[in-house]
Amino acid sequence: MFDFDFKIVTEWLHALLTGVMPEWAAILTESILVALAIITLYAVFAIVLIYMERKVCAAFQCRLGPMRVGPWGTLQVFGDVFKMLTKEIINLRKTDMFLHNLAPFLVVTASMTTFACLPWNKGAQIIDFNVGIFFFLAISSLGVVGILLAGWSSNNKYSLIGAMRSGAQIISYELSIGMTMLTMICLTGTMSFSEICAQQAAEGWNIFRGHIPAVIAFVIYLIAGNAECNRGPFDLPECESELTAGYHTEYSGMHFGYYYLAEYLNLFICAGMASTIFLGGWAPLVIPGLEGFNEVMACIPGAVWFVGKTFFVVFLLMWLRWTFPRLRIDQILSLEWKYLVPLSMINLVLMALVIAYGLHF
Amino acid sequence: MNFTLFVTALLTGIAFVAVVTILAKLISPRSFNAQKEEAYECGVPTRGRSWMQFRVGYYLFAILFLMFDVETMFLFPWAVVMQTLGPAGLFSVLFFLFILVLGLAYAWRKGALKWQ
Numbered sequence: 001m002f003d004f005d006f007k008i009v010t011e012w013l014h015a016l017l018t019g020v021m022p023e024w025a026a027i028l029t030e031s032i033l034v035a036l037a038i039i040t041l042y043a044v045f046a047i048v049l050i051y052m053e054r055k056v057c058a059a060f061q062c063r064l065g066p067m068r069v070g071p072w073g074t075l076q077v078f079g080d081v082f083k084m085l086t087k088e089i090i091n092l093r094k095t096d097m098f099l100h101n102l103a104p105f106l107v108v109t110a111s112m113t114t115f116a117c118l119p120w121n122k123g124a125q126i127i128d129f130n131v132g133i134f135f136f137l138a139i140s141s142l143g144v145v146g147i148l149l150a151g152w153s154s155n156n157k158y159s160l161i162g163a164m165r166s167g168a169q170i171i172s173y174e175l176s177i178g179m180t181m182l183t184m185i186c187l188t189g190t191m192s193f194s195e196i197c198a199q200q201a202a203e204g205w206n207i208f209r210g211h212i213p214a215v216i217a218f219v220i221y222l223i224a225g226n227a228e229c230n231r232g233p234f235d236l237p238e239c240e241s242e243l244t245a246g247y248h249t250e251y252s253g254m255h256f257g258y259y260y261l262a263e264y265l266n267l268f269i270c271a272g273m274a275s276t277i278f279l280g281g282w283a284p285l286v287i288p289g290l291e292g293f294n295e296v297m298a299c300i301p302g303a304v305w306f307v308g309k310t311f312f313v314v315f316l317l318m319w320l321r322w323t324f325p326r327l328r329i330d331q332i333l334s335l336e337w338k339y340l341v342p343l344s345m346i347n348l349v350l351m352a353l354v355i356a357y358g359l360h361f
Numbered sequence: 362m363n364f365t366l367f368v369t370a371l372l373t374g375i376a377f378v379a380v381v382t383i384l385a386k387l388i389s390p391r392s393f394n395a396q397k398e399e400a401y402e403c404g405v406p407t408r409g410r411s412w413m414q415f416r417v418g419y420y421l422f423a424i425l426f427l428m429f430d431v432e433t434m435f436l437f438p439w440a441v442v443m444q445t446l447g448p449a450g451l452f453s454v455l456f457f458l459f460i461l462v463l464g465l466a467y468a469w470r471k472g473a474l475k476w477q
Contacts, residue, residue, distance in 0.1 A: 027365060034366060035373040042377075088389045089382070093398040094407075104382075109374030116370040127366050134437055155411045156400040168419045171426040178433045185440040249401055254385035258378060330476030333422060337465075337474045341429070345462060348436075349455070356448040 004301065007123035034126055038116055042265060047077045049264040052311075053318060060322040084260075087253035092155070095250065099153035104251075104258040106146030111262040111269065113139045118272045119193045121282050121302040122201075132193040133181050136273065137174070140228075143262065144170045147247050150259075154250035162246025165236050165329055169227055172336040173234075176224035179344035180217040183351045184277050187214065187360060197281035204288075205280035209361045213351035218278045220344050222316060225270040227332070229263065232321035236329055271313035275306060279313070282306045421473050425465075432461050 013033075017026035051066075051074065058065030066073025091097065116126040117136050129135045144167055151163020187210045188196050200206055207214045227234040243249070248259045275281060282302030286294050327335070354360050400407050439446075439454050468474060 031365060031369040034369050035376070038370060038373050039377055085381075085385050086389050087385075088391055089385060090397060092400060094400060105375055105378050108378050109371055112374035112377065113367070113370045116366070116373075127363060127370060129363055129367075152412070154400070156402065156407070157411050158401070160411050160415070164415060164419050168422045171430075172422060175426065175429050175433065178430065182433060182436055182440050185437065186443045189441060189444045191437070191441060244401065253389060254381055258381075333476055334474065337422075337425070338469070341465065342462075345458065349451075349458065352443060352451045352454070355443055356446075356451045 004121070005123045006121050010123065038112060038126065042112060042115060042261075045268050046261050046264050047081070049268055049314065050077045050080075050260075052314070053264070056315065056318045057322050060319075081257075084254055084257040089253040089255050092250055094155045096153040096155070099149050100250075101255075103146045103150035103153065104255055106149065107143050107262045108258050110139055110142035110146065111265045113142075114269050115265060117193060118269065118306075119197050119276055119281050120306055122198070123194075124303065125194055128192060128194050130190075130192045132196075133185060133191045133277075137178055137181070140266075140269075141171075141174060143266070150251070151247035154247070156250050158243045158245075159247050159249050162243045162249070166230060166247055168329075169230070169234060169236065169332055172333060173224040173227040173340075176220055176336060176340045176344050177228060179341070179348060180221040180224070181277065183213060183217045183344070183348050184210070186348070186351050186355050193276055193281070197276060197283060200280040201283035204286060204361060205278070205283065207278045210351060210354065211360070213347050213354055214278065216347045217344070217351070218274070220340055220347070221274055221278070222313070222320070224336075224340065225274065226317050226320055227336070229266045229270055229317075231263070231267060232317065233324040233327050234332055235321075235326060236332060267314060267317060268310065271317060272306075272310045274313045275309035279309045280305075281309075418476060425468055425473065428464060429461070432457075 014026065014030065017029055021029070054073075054076070055065045066076035069076040069079050091100075113127070114136055117128075117132060117139075119125040119128075127135070147170070148163050148167045151159040151161075151166070154160070184206055185191055187206055188199055190196060190199070196206075200209075203209060207218055210217075226232040230236075248256055251259065282305050284294075284297040284300060284302075284305055286297065400411070435457070436454070439450065443450055
């Protein structure tokens with residue numbers, strides 16, 4: 001069994017640091033280490049995701065994608081990052097300067113804080129509140145404020161329309177995200193991510209435990225999550241043929257880079273939540289009755305399981321994005337309000353019935 | 362410890378944006394041009410201001426969202442204790458859900474969900 005609790009490492013580090021320095025200095029050092037870890041992971045996953053998106057997109061369109069810069073174009077993303085860093089940040093004359101510069105802070109902070117909620121392994125989780133899911137929903141809705149501010153402060157009609165569409169779409173689909181999470185909380189009986197994962201490691205993945213309602217919730221979550229990230233058939237806020245670039249039309253250089261970064265990381269966070277809540281997080285796949293298979297699966301470290309499942313969901317979302325044509329705003333809103341909200345409410349009642357009569361596994 | 366880490370994550374986001382913006386401003390070139398500072402509007406000057414009154418459709422959806430989001434917030438504590446409550450917990454919350462659905466049905470009937 002590869003049942004490594006990452007808490008051993010953090011507790012060892014804490015003991016080591018408190019041995020050589022006072023309590024406050026130890027906590028400060030740990031906070032700086034945590035901050036460095038967040039930034040490193042954030043940057044690494046952004047680069048991996050952007051490369052993956054280009055390659056997946058190319059494969060769906062029968063192209064090769066980036067091939068020139070480095071072997072198989074692996075250095076293309078690094079080139080793009082440096083290009084973005086060395087571009088001038090243009091300050092327009094008629095914008096609301098304060099709000100224009102504040103917006104990227106909100107978007108990046110929201111996505112970094114939710115990124116810190118992800119459970120990577122047993123004990124390897126940065127923020128672990130007992131109201132984890134609630135906290136996650138609360139912080140992730142900070143991002144939409146940044147998007148609305150970006151559109152409003154730009155003093156550009158394209159940006160304004162893009163931001164308004166984005167706002168309407170994100171807040172609408174947030175309902176479905178909340179409802180599907182509510183459905184799964186009924187099953188788990190806890191909102192803390194670490195407890196949800198530990199429970200799934202002991203009793204099997206939630207998507208198997210909750211069978212029919214859990215599968216419906218998973219599908220609704222994938223659709224709503226794709227809309228929440230402004231991607232796929234729901235990329236109305238920045239549909240390039242009619243709104244140039246939507247709410248970030250007036251952002252240049254690295255200011256635009258933050259939105260790009262946050263967009264890809266939001267995709268990863270959305271997929272990470274799906275893998276935590278539905279697919280077991282860091283829990284290995286266990287099939288009752290196949291002891292040998294279970295032993296082999298248990299040898300794979302939890303972090304590998306988590307990242308593997310997350311990238312599986314990311315691939316599903318990219319598949320969705322590059323397969324379907326873009327919807328209209330009225331179609332998007334009626335899909336949410338007339339189909340997904342009633343469906344997820346019925347699903348919630350169904351799950352409650354399943355739980356109340358002990359029909360789950 | 363959790364709140365320390367929460368504040369750390371928040372400050373990390375803020376510091377990341379601040380440091381990278383300063384870095385970008387330091388190493389990026391700078392040029393001044395009256396045309397460059399115009400808002401992007403397909404090559405023609407902007408007509409009027411862009412801070413104007415906006416269609417009410419978005420507002421209606423925001424109001425509906427507010428109603429539903431607050432009501433789902435009330436459902437979270439129920440969901441956590443659902444397993445211990447059993448069937449009684451389900452039937453007592455069904456009334457609440459019924460009122461919620463009634464609200465949605467009213468908005469639907471009144472045409473608030475129709476984009477016009």
